[in-house]
Amino acid sequence: MFFEGFALDRIDVGNGLRLRVRHRAAEDPGDGPPVVLLHGHPRTHTTWYAVAPLLARRHTVICPDLRGYGQSDKPPSTVDHEPHSKRAMAADVAALVTALGHDRFAVVGHDRGAYVALRTALDHPDRVERLTVLDAVPIGEALRRADARFAREWWHWFFFAQTRKPAERVINADPDAWYLAREEDLGAENYADYRRAIHDPDTVHAMMEDYRAGMTVDRAHDDADRAAGRVISCPTLVMWATRDDLADLYGDPLAVWRDWAPDLRGGPIEAGHHIAEDNPAELARRIEEFLAEPQSPPSPPKS
Template sequence: MFEDFHLEERDVSGARLRVRHAGNGPPVLLLHGHPRTHTTWWRVAPLLARHHHVVCPDLRGFGRSSQPTDTPDHRLSSKREKARDGVELMAALGFERFAVVGHDRGAYTAFRMAMDHPGRITHLAVLDAVPIVEALERCDARFAAAWWHWFFFAQPERPERAILADPDRWYAGTPEAMGEENHRDFRDATRDPAVVHGMLEDYRAGLGIDRRHDEEDRALGRRVEAPVHVLWSRRDDLESLHGDVLAVWQPWARTLTGRGLDCGHHMAEEAPDELAAELLAFLARPGIAGSPPADPPPTDPAG
């Protein structure tokens, strides 16, 4: 798994991140979702690394990256903080400008990165997600029944106790489908109380501070400046819940493309060749040119 990739830990201002990277060419940052770690990309990353320098970290709070300190507003688990982690990580590796791809919860961090750091992101690819504020404002009985875990995971203490009582009942996955090493990394993460808590803090931030950041951007009329490519699973429920996925994204992007893929939710594991081909074609398109801005990104007061 990840042959020829370099595995290390890197310190950024707010976290210590486990990261794998390899390849030559324009840089691309891959951000995993819940409850995976960076190893979910093991089938896709080598295909991209033939043409790009590929960087795959564990998000703050996930896998073997460090755990943020709890705050009442969950600020240190916000997508804004995780976006800053990614920008600092890429700069430490020598990349001031780069493309970013995010799946599931990682898509929210990738989106926040493009909003908060527009001069650094050349391309944004979003896999199986719409902006958090859009999902919450569209919430109805169907959404609540299908995505009830958003609201349960945001409750204090109870979800940790429920998940850790029997992680296999909560998180399906087999070595045959995921790959043996990827499955082992995923199982280790979902059995670690600190990691389970860190993953759930991501949801707690989502219902509060992350939604507020989206609302603030929308009120200011801000959009993603980089080209945006949205892919979603036709065997999952994003399309059935939200209808035209691209229409949901249209107000947030100046340049928007995308389509559904015939696979389940974990597309990097289920359809790696098709996903890699889509991403390579997208990343070959012209991106945003220019120098990164000198101004610091938005910050939140200590919570």
């Protein structure tokens, strides 16, 4: 069954902005913190349809469409792209969890959702208990390391970020030809939801604004944190797909993350880029194992 037992709501997260969200209480309440699952581009929350029920056996699971994506509200664009920044999206996540009656939570992010998950852990350290990142390094780190190979393989970052010749015009001319996803890979309901999103010009515009924020305000936030020595205060799990190019670009992705996450673990997982759709059982198993790890004792205060 597609998201069996999950409620589907639209929840106000402040300033009149509502997120579409599926959520379900744990079968065994109190066994662990709520888990927020954040999708990437150009997916919606339905990308987690096979993972979320597995995690819901022990955890309350919350799956929103990020602001601008899917059927969540789309804030008006501004010249500085701040309404589509990861900081704004992270504030949405924190407000959403509060609205659902929880304080502390774990967050899992894939692709663009990974940047939101990172920003949530950095901006709300008193609330995020565990961070899981899938197929990503921090935006500031990616741009700092960008070379000819990155430009060749990830050229869409630069294309999507343009404003004088907006990418929306190209994508909206034939969204199916641009994104090339197949129903047999996504599942019927997930594919229908994804396809509804990519055929909505307002959603496509908001997704491009996500990338424009990435090149500007999001990078500035990452660089400011790096300069200030801010790090992730919670245990962090990083995984990357064996059939994607993160390891090709960065060698050991954990080496990139060590300056950001002192309590770090992770490794590759057998999958293509869309891990939740390619290998949901293994992904859910690894997330569950990570969430079940004993909490490390706090470091003693410095003398």
